[in-house]
Amino acid sequence: MSARTLEAGAAGHGAEPRGKRTEAGEATYLIAIAEALWEEMERDERVFLLGEDIGVYGGAFKVTEGFLERFGPERVMDTPIAEETITGIAIGAAMEGFRPVAEFQYADFMSSGFDMITTALGRYHYRSGVPLPVVLRGPSGGGVRASSFHSFNPEPWFAHSPGLKVICPAFPTDAKGLLKSAIRDDNPVIFLEHKWIYRRIKEVVPEDPDFLVPIGRARVVREGSDVSIVSYGMLVHWALEAAEQLEGRGISAEIVDLRTIQPLDTETVLRSVEKTSRVLVLYESHRFLGVGAEVAAQIAEEAFEHLDAPVMRLAPPNVPIPFSPTLEDAYLPQVPDIVAAVERLAAW
Amino acid sequence: MSAPETTDDGFPTLRCLAPDGTPVGDVEVGLDEEGLRALLRWMILARRLDRECMALQRQGELTVYPPFEGQEAAQVGSAAALGPRDMVFPSFRELAAAIVRGVDAVEYLQYHRGTWHGGPYDPLATGFAPICVPVATQLVHAVGWALGAKLDGSDACALAYFGDGAASEGDFHEAANLAAVFRAPVILFCQNNGWAISVPSRAQFAAPIAARAPGYGMPGVRVDGNDVLAVYRATRQAVERARAGDGPSLIEALTYRIGPHTTADDPTRYRDEAEVERWRALDPIVRYRRFLEAVGVADAGFAAACEAEAEAWVGTVRAELVALGAPPASEVFDHVFAEPPATLRRQREEALGGA
Ligand SMILES: Cc1ncc(C[n+]2csc(CCOP(=O)(O)OP(=O)(O)O)c2C)c(N)n1
Ligand SMILES: [Mg+2]
Numbered sequence: 001m002s003a004r005t006l007e008a009g010a011a012g013h014g015a016e017p018r019g020k021r022t023e024a025g026e027a028t029y030l031i032a033i034a035e036a037l038w039e040e041m042e043r044d045e046r047v048f049l050l051g052e053d054i055g056v057y058g059g060a061f062k063v064t065e066g067f068l069e070r071f072g073p074e075r076v077m078d079t080p081i082a083e084e085t086i087t088g089i090a091i092g093a094a095m096e097g098f099r100p101v102a103e104f105q106y107a108d109f110m111s112s113g114f115d116m117i118t119t120a121l122g123r124y125h126y127r128s129g130v131p132l133p134v135v136l137r138g139p140s141g142g143g144v145r146a147s148s149f150h151s152f153n154p155e156p157w158f159a160h161s162p163g164l165k166v167i168c169p170a171f172p173t174d175a176k177g178l179l180k181s182a183i184r185d186d187n188p189v190i191f192l193e194h195k196w197i198y199r200r201i202k203e204v205v206p207e208d209p210d211f212l213v214p215i216g217r218a219r220v221v222r223e224g225s226d227v228s229i230v231s232y233g234m235l236v237h238w239a240l241e242a243a244e245q246l247e248g249r250g251i252s253a254e255i256v257d258l259r260t261i262q263p264l265d266t267e268t269v270l271r272s273v274e275k276t277s278r279v280l281v282l283y284e285s286h287r288f289l290g291v292g293a294e295v296a297a298q299i300a301e302e303a304f305e306h307l308d309a310p311v312m313r314l315a316p317p318n319v320p321i322p323f324s325p326t327l328e329d330a331y332l333p334q335v336p337d338i339v340a341a342v343e344r345l346a347a348w
Numbered sequence: 349m350s351a352p353e354t355t356d357d358g359f360p361t362l363r364c365l366a367p368d369g370t371p372v373g374d375v376e377v378g379l380d381e382e383g384l385r386a387l388l389r390w391m392i393l394a395r396r397l398d399r400e401c402m403a404l405q406r407q408g409e410l411t412v413y414p415p416f417e418g419q420e421a422a423q424v425g426s427a428a429a430l431g432p433r434d435m436v437f438p439s440f441r442e443l444a445a446a447i448v449r450g451v452d453a454v455e456y457l458q459y460h461r462g463t464w465h466g467g468p469y470d471p472l473a474t475g476f477a478p479i480c481v482p483v484a485t486q487l488v489h490a491v492g493w494a495l496g497a498k499l500d501g502s503d504a505c506a507l508a509y510f511g512d513g514a515a516s517e518g519d520f521h522e523a524a525n526l527a528a529v530f531r532a533p534v535i536l537f538c539q540n541n542g543w544a545i546s547v548p549s550r551a552q553f554a555a556p557i558a559a560r561a562p563g564y565g566m567p568g569v570r571v572d573g574n575d576v577l578a579v580y581r582a583t584r585q586a587v588e589r590a591r592a593g594d595g596p597s598l599i600e601a602l603t604y605r606i607g608p609h610t611t612a613d614d615p616t617r618y619r620d621e622a623e624v625e626r627w628r629a630l631d632p633i634v635r636y637r638r639f640l641e642a643v644g645v646a647d648a649g650f651a652a653a654c655e656a657e658a659e660a661w662v663g664t665v666r667a668e669l670v671a672l673g674a675p676p677a678s679e680v681f682d683h684v685f686a687e688p689p690a691t692l693r694r695q696r697e698e699a700l701g702g703a
Contacts, residue, residue: 106422
């Protein structure tokens with residue numbers, strides 16, 4: 001299977017990540033992210049990486065494989081296990097003029113640096129006027145049977161904290177372009193990579209080193225006319241699968257991929273809702289006060305007169321993500337759940 | 349002994365037995381012959397179980413498993429020094445300590461089978477807190493438990509296991525300082541197994557972990573972690589200190605993770621096979637068995653009987669484990685709160701109807 005060869009390819013030693021594309025020039029999401037890091041490090045020597053096991057090991061998911069050989073231990077810093085300090089070091093180094101990119105082994109462990117991220121990093125510019133070009137990146141999300149300690153979606157925490165931008169890309173091209181934008185941005189950015197997508201989704205990704213995707217813009221990834229599905233991350237792919245099934249049942253679903261959570265591109269969402277008049281907000285953070293709660297509220301406030309049905313939400317309950325596969329499936333909205341929700345909306 | 353680089357530092361390492369099993373210090377640790385034999389039995393049972401878990405993972409019966417081979421003496425020697433009312437706060441690699449404490453192996457392994465969030469053994473009844481994945485957080489819980497025991501006027505103590513990697517987290521420093529300031533009856537027990545995933549000890553700290561202790565105001569002892577008697581003695585002293593109201597202790601056991609970090613890891617990517625072989629030669633079970641047989645506390649038949657017992661036992665563990673079915677999907681809403689509040693009840697009703 002191609003997925004297998006790709007995983008093996010990504011695990012090859014030493015080569016620059018672009019060399020790990022398929023023969024057709026396709027890059028997985030993981031390789032696209034590695035390319036973004038590599039290119040920005042080539043472009044700007046003030047960019048450096050720090051994190052746990054990112055050097056010799058190449059990171060828990062092998063995103064930084066080969067980076068140590070190319071950029072050396074001063075720009076690919078293996079740190080002791082200390083998330084609070086990894087974040088704090090990034091703050092200090094950014095003040096001194098560097099552009100640190102810190103890897104969290106899992107986005108779950110961003111909570112071990114929570115105070116430093118939300119209180120210090122997020123508020124630094126507000127308190128001092130000093131810009132902090134810091135990127136904190138890490139694998140987030142579920143669907144891979146990795147237990148409640150390795151599957152979390154922390155995006156609402158950080159989207160709720162003033163001063164932080166939050167990015168949750170769903171496609172390799174967006175991941176690459178957005179990560180490059182994040183590294184060039186003068187504000188702190190939380191860049192959440194979805195581990196379910198890493199090796200599953202691949203596409204031809206631009207090779208131009210100045211290819212960027214702007215932060216804060218959603219994208220319509222599938223045109224449709226009956227119902228809008230607003231989502232981000234892994235669930236965009238599940239929504240695409242649901243949309244195919246719905247097509248067969250005569251329902252045309254439009255899918256809006258938010259791409260960036262903070263700042264939220266309300267315009268693109270509203271334009272889609274105006275077109276379809278029915279909207280499902282589908283998100284992976286907990287339903288109560290999760291990302292979709294804000295999206296639904298904005299639609300209700302701004303597009304009430306365009307709606308033919310109440311805004312509907314589909315999201316996991318407010319329980320820890322379970323380890324058991326059966327329970328994880330019950331926790332995450334599944335493709336049939338998406339299909340059923342859209343059918344309900346369409347029939348409203 | 350071929351030791352990790354952190355031992356070229358002049359800091360003393362407590363040892364009772366040389367790697368070949370000959371006594372090099374006081375081997376009188378306060379255990380009778382049965383107690384001495386029990387340490388060997390636990391180590392043999394633990395290793396056999398650990399290897400079975402590796403096999404179970406390879407066969408798809410466990411999702412992921414962090415093996416402890418090589419660390420049997422560090423875990424068995426320390427856990428055996430505790431009393432029934434003491435409380436252990438493990439990280440995620442302490443299955444050997446768990447079985448010594450009387451935790452049911454099948455219940456424990458439900459975490460690694462992915463049928464439960466933490467293993468459904470009762471932490472309070474077994475004196476063994478749930479597996480702790482967020483590195484070093486358990487240290488602080490142990491200090492809190494110890495403070496509670498002290499306030500209760502109990503003479504119980506807490507023991508927290510943590511790795512060399514965990515010693516870099518702020519939680520370690522905060523736990524150690526608070527424990528000393530409050531004279532909490534707690535033992536901070538570090539298994540320095542040479543590696544935090546791919547990062548060797550020398551890249552994590554510039555001075556021995558045990559040497560930090562005086563800075564916090566507590567005794568720090570470094571022991572040969574492959575010497576079960578030395579580990580037992582050091583832990584025993586720390587326990588007695590805690591019970592006497594003299595506060596916390598820090599123990600650093602020098603040992604080695606023979607296997608991968610977890611079944612998802614390939615250690616050949618970052619470490620030398622020669623290093624692993626050096627440590628294999630320092631095997632804690634072989635060393636202790638030679639000692640017991642030399643002093644006549646156990647004969648070859650004893651070890652053989654333990655191995656036979658281990659074989660039969662892991663067979664039962666395996667059978668019970670693979671028979672465990674998946675929990676019903678409705679369980680996704682359970683256990684989050686002692687009493688589910690309205691938000692969750694509503695979500696449950698929407699998802700499951702009245703079920
Ligand atoms: C707060 C936190 N950060 C990172 C991780 C990922 N992680 C799991 S185990 C580990 C290494 C732990 O090393 P050590 O403390 O030496 O224990 P050992 O694995 O050697 O038993 C890391 C980095 C984690 N679980 N928790
Ligand atoms: Mg270790």
